[in-house]
Structure formats: structure tokens, C-alpha cells
Amino acid sequence: MKKFFCNCTAIIFFENNQCVSCGSELGWCPACKTMRTVISDNNGNYHCSEQSCGAALTKCYNHAVENVCNRFLLTESVTGAAEAFCDYCRFNETIPDLSVDGNREKWHRIEIAKRRLLYTLDMLNVPYGNSQDGFNTPLSFDFKGDTEKKRLLWLNMGKHEQVFTGHADGKVTINIREADDVEREKARVSFGEAHRTVIGHFRHEMGHYFWDVLIKEKQEEEFITIFGDHNNPDYGTALELYYENGAVPGWQQNFISAYATMHPWEDFAESFAAYLDMVSVVDIAFHTIPVNPIDPLSAGFKEIADQYTQLGLLLNEMNRAVGLIDPVPEVYTPAILHKIEFVHDLLRNTA
Ligand SMILES: [Zn+2]
Ligand SMILES: [Zn+2]
Ligand SMILES: [Zn+2]
Ligand SMILES: [Zn+2]
Incomplete structure (x- = not known):
């Protein structure tokens, strides 16, 4: 990964949305394809601070509202009133139930791993796309947790769903329990694995995805x-x-x-x-x-x-x-x- 710098010369990490040194807002500029200091007009509009770029930018919905992303879209690419998602969040099909305590933090950790995964794939310039792109094996992500049986004393009903991390026909599912350090470490020990990480899950499941895209019938x-x-x-x-x-x-x-x-x-x-x-x-x-x-x-x-x-x-x-x-x-x-x-x-x- 390249090194990124704030306008104040401090180093910026890929995960940051604010400079730890000068407090400036930061994010991914899709025009520069790099992390940049961004400038706000205080009306929700931004532009890239890089002189040679200056692109008009809009925060990804998951950045502006959900606070789990740090990417921007080119304002010219934003259409209508629909929630505008960045180049990476547009692959999300299911997000965790945010009414459950702790799920937002788990989702945030999953998004951080997802951004690194997609950064590497873009760096290697390998093909992937979703259904809007008309891509043959459309990629999508489901991030969800197991649902407990509702404790209804008078009725033994309610749906219990166990979520399996895996890949099927372009859909990558990640059980958000994997973003809980204690749970993941327990699983690592019980399966006798050398290591177990969120990004490791992503990289493995994308292997299945690319088997379908690049090897199947080819x-x-x-x-x-x-x-x-x-x-x-x-x-x-x-x-x-x-x-x-x-x-x-x-x-x-x-x-x-x-x-x-x-x-x-x-x-x-x-x-x-x-x-x-x-x-x-x-x-x-x-x-x-x-x-x-x-x-x-x-x-x-x-x-x-x-x-x-x-x-x-x-x-x-x-x-x-x-x-x-x-x-x-x-x-x-x-x-x-x-x-x-x-x-x-x-x-x-x-x-
Ligand atoms: Zn700074
Ligand atoms: Zn830029
Ligand atoms: Zn986003
Ligand atoms: Zn597998």
C-alpha cells in the first residue's frame, strides 16, 4: 500500500477519516485514487484539496450517515435522491441488524477489512463487478449475524438463522461474529487454525469467487x-x-x-x-x-x-x-x- 499524506504533511492511514495531527477531514478521492485531505463547504459538499484535482466530492452514505466508510463519490456521478454508495459499498447487499448492540462496531471492522481486500484487487487490476454493471458473476456481500430465537413465552416461534461464512454464485457472506475478537479467537483455537482474521475470510471467499469468474469453463x-x-x-x-x-x-x-x-x-x-x-x-x-x-x-x-x-x-x-x-x-x-x-x-x- 502506498503512503498517504495529509496537507499538513502528517502520514494518513487507509482507515482514517480525520488527520490525527491537524484534525482535517480525510477520505478516498476517486479521481486521485488516493487518500486525500478534503475541504467541506459546510453544506454537505466537499472537494479534493489536491490542486491538480479539486474534484467535487460527495460522501458515501455509509460514510456520511453510518460512519463505517471513509470514501467519497464524484458528485457528478451521484444521481437523484437515492442513497449514494461509494465504489466499494455498492457491493453490500445485506448489512447487520443495527438495532443489536455491538453490531455497528462489528460492521465497521468488516468494512475496514473489505476496503483492504478491494484495494488489493484493484491494484492487481483483476475484473469484478455487480449486477448493475451487468457483470457475469455479479459480486455482492451479505454481512449478518446469527439470529436468536425470540423468547416469546406464550408462543414457541420466531426464526433462528445460523449464518455461514461462505461464497455462492458471486455472493460472499460473512458472519459478523468473525469481527468479534473473542469469538474469532475461540473459533481459531477450536478449529486448530494457525490464524483466523476477517480479511483472511474475505481473501479466501474471493478465491471461490474468482474460481467462478476466471477458471470455471475456461x-x-x-x-x-x-x-x-x-x-x-x-x-x-x-x-x-x-x-x-x-x-x-x-x-x-x-x-x-x-x-x-x-x-x-x-x-x-x-x-x-x-x-x-x-x-x-x-x-x-x-x-x-x-x-x-x-x-x-x-x-x-x-x-x-x-x-x-x-x-x-x-x-x-x-x-x-x-x-x-x-x-x-x-x-x-x-x-x-x-x-x-x-x-x-x-x-x-x-x-
Ligand atoms: Zn493533517
Ligand atoms: Zn482528488
Ligand atoms: Zn462507502
Ligand atoms: Zn472455502
Whole structure:
């Protein structure tokens, strides 16, 4: 990620909507495609403070009203009285029930992860779109929590819905419980996972999305040579087998995670997520660390993987120094890198 600066020269983070140094309002300018200091006319109208831009800007509805976004739209693109959503919020189809205590905070954390996810996809210039764009596999997001049975003493009714984080036909569903640190950590320990994060969920589910967009009926044969046959056994059978028997011993040689052993689709989604981890970390290094940086947009896969491994060691050490878990706990064997290289080629050739 690039470094962003306020007009006062203070550094701006991608998540901010106000400068911590001078208090100026900040946000994403879609014309500059960068975080900028914005100037308000006190009537709800804004413009970009960058002299060479100066675009007239309108706050995304989720920024102005819900306070979970920090992006702007070009005012000229805002039509009518409808709630105007930014380029990233327009993919939201379901948002959490905001009458439930704590849901707004969870939603905010989910939006922060979603913005980073989409930033990386835009950086890699891979195709996605929604139904308004007429995109073939329209992407949409559902963010919702499990609903409890209503405690009606005189009637045992009310709907109980358990929400599963997953992907189906372009719709990515995230159970907002994943944005609760305590709940997520409990799940991580009980599933024996090395790490579990909101952005990790997004990156994994987008792997399923891009399998549909880029591989289905296009590169299935090539896919099978690397990941195995996704039709045999079918997904349902593979799922049952996995929950019955667990991962095969020694899986670490060929799979990035135990879950990846379940079915070729999960292996691909896990490899896809690992690739987004790689390019995000290497990209941050490219823009911040002045030591032999490489640009993940032009570097070869081997260079990216080598640098990621080196930075991974550094990141782990830095996190251990302050008592946090390893951000890069995986071991990247040649077999695993071969799969991630497939993702690299797939996205490079599509961009
Ligand atoms: Zn400032
Ligand atoms: Zn601008
Ligand atoms: Zn927005
Ligand atoms: Zn999956």
C-alpha cells in the first residue's frame, strides 16, 4: 500500500477519516485514487484539496450517515435522491441488524477489512463487478449475524438463522461474529487454525469467487493438473470425508493449510488468499521499507515469494517481540508455491 499524506504533511492511514495531527477531514478521492485531505463547504459538499484535482466530492452514505466508510463519490456521478454508495459499498447487499448492540462496531471492522481486500484487487487490476454493471458473476456481500430465537413465552416461534461464512454464485457472506475478537479467537483455537482474521475470510471467499469468474469453463483442465479433480469426489462427499477423517498426515508438504486438503476448490481458495497476503505484504514493503524493495506488480513470482518469506520472518519476529501471534505461520514448500504461482499467472494474465 502506498503512503498517504495529509496537507499538513502528517502520514494518513487507509482507515482514517480525520488527520490525527491537524484534525482535517480525510477520505478516498476517486479521481486521485488516493487518500486525500478534503475541504467541506459546510453544506454537505466537499472537494479534493489536491490542486491538480479539486474534484467535487460527495460522501458515501455509509460514510456520511453510518460512519463505517471513509470514501467519497464524484458528485457528478451521484444521481437523484437515492442513497449514494461509494465504489466499494455498492457491493453490500445485506448489512447487520443495527438495532443489536455491538453490531455497528462489528460492521465497521468488516468494512475496514473489505476496503483492504478491494484495494488489493484493484491494484492487481483483476475484473469484478455487480449486477448493475451487468457483470457475469455479479459480486455482492451479505454481512449478518446469527439470529436468536425470540423468547416469546406464550408462543414457541420466531426464526433462528445460523449464518455461514461462505461464497455462492458471486455472493460472499460473512458472519459478523468473525469481527468479534473473542469469538474469532475461540473459533481459531477450536478449529486448530494457525490464524483466523476477517480479511483472511474475505481473501479466501474471493478465491471461490474468482474460481467462478476466471477458471470455471475456461481453465478447468489446467486447474486439475495442479489442484486435482474438483468433480471427483464431488464437494459434498469431500466435505463429509474431511469432517470424518481430518487432513491426511504429512499434508504440510503439499497444502498451505489443513483445510486446503478438503477439496480442490478449498485448496485454490486458500492458495488465492495466500497470494493476496503475499502481494499486500510485499507492496507495503515496496512503499515503506527502503531495503531492496520490489514492486509486486512487475516482479516475477519467485522474487515475490522470496521477499515475502524474508519479510514473513521479520514480521513474525516483530510480532513475537510484542507478544502477538505470527502473522506468517505457514511453511511454503515448492509444491505449495507451485499452486500459488498458478494464482499469480492467472491474475497477471487477466489484469
Ligand atoms: Zn493533517
Ligand atoms: Zn482528488
Ligand atoms: Zn462507502
Ligand atoms: Zn472455502
